[in-house]
Amino acid sequence: MxxxxxxxxxxxxxxxxxxxxxxxxxxxxxxxxxxxxxxxxxxxxxxxxxxxxxxxxxxxxxxxxxxxxxxxxxxxxxxxxxxxxxxxxxxxxxxxxxxxxxxxxxxxxxxxxxxxxxxxxxxxxxxxxxxxxxxxxxxxxxxxxxxxxxASPEDVASALSQANLYTDSKVNSKSASDMKITSIAATNILSYTPAQQGNFKIDVYLRVLAAANIIVSVNYTDSTGVQTKIMLSERNGLYFPCSSGIQSYAIGVYYLKSLLINAVKNTPITISITSNVANQVYASALIMGV
Known part of the structure; x- marks a missing residue:
């Protein structure tokens, strides 16, 4: 009509x-x-x-x-x-x-x-x-x-767009659980390549079965170039930086201080761990878009 x-x-x-x-x-x-x-x-x-x-x-x-x-x-x-x-x-x-x-x-x-x-x-x-x-x-x-x-078709399209943005923010992450460090050489435990530039939060949890000297490093690229950051463990509520990056760990479990970074797209964010003893350190990690 x-x-x-x-x-x-x-x-x-x-x-x-x-x-x-x-x-x-x-x-x-x-x-x-x-x-x-x-x-x-x-x-x-x-x-x-x-x-x-x-x-x-x-x-x-x-x-x-x-x-x-x-x-x-x-x-x-x-x-x-x-x-x-x-x-x-x-x-x-x-x-x-x-x-x-x-x-x-x-x-x-x-x-x-x-x-x-x-x-x-x-x-x-x-x-x-x-x-x-x-x-x-x-x-x-x-x-x-x-x-x-x-809902009109325009309403549905708008809702889908917003849902996709929300979903992208949630799936813009990657994790690794209880990875065994089997070598004294640097071991990559987690790597994630973002599709878009953005802010990311890095969390690492260590389970140490024998006293060890450990370096936890994060490599990524921001707008100024390639970066390497060392993640620190908490000691009595404080975080002590170390120029060499080496931290001494007794037997126990440790949550490292969260690291916030801004990484460019299509370049990997990599978490690596170096321990002076093999097979005595287990690591879990999370890279999450925020």
Missing amino acids: SFLAISFTNKGKSLQAKALTGVQLKFTRIAVGDGSLSNGQDTSNLASLIHEVKSIPITTLKTMTGGKATVGGILSNKDITTGFYFREIGLFALDPDQGEILYSYGNAGALAEYIPPLGGAEIVTKKINLNTIVGNASNVTAAIDQTIVY
């Missing part, structure tokens, strides 16, 4: 003029009906639909450039007991002086679409979007029924 034109009523024009002075332009509902226009009938004087069949709550309102807005709702036949021809449509708004008024109106005439009653072979659910003029009104709102809001 097609509505060739949806135009202002006189009361709609009056309210739109008020809205340009700062009065709130609040749309209240959409209505559909099966009324027919007589030859040459002027719709600008209408105060209601010719024969309203169903009132539709507003579920979406989107203001656009060029002084336009799209007002949407859902037409269904779930409470229609008698089929009708969807021929006329109206957008209602709240006038501060006159109450609810018919803001704009359209009639499809012979192009009307038949809406069957519930219980037949066809279940009808139609998204209706009315493009209307709001001019330069600065305060455009709608009485939106949140209990029946449907």
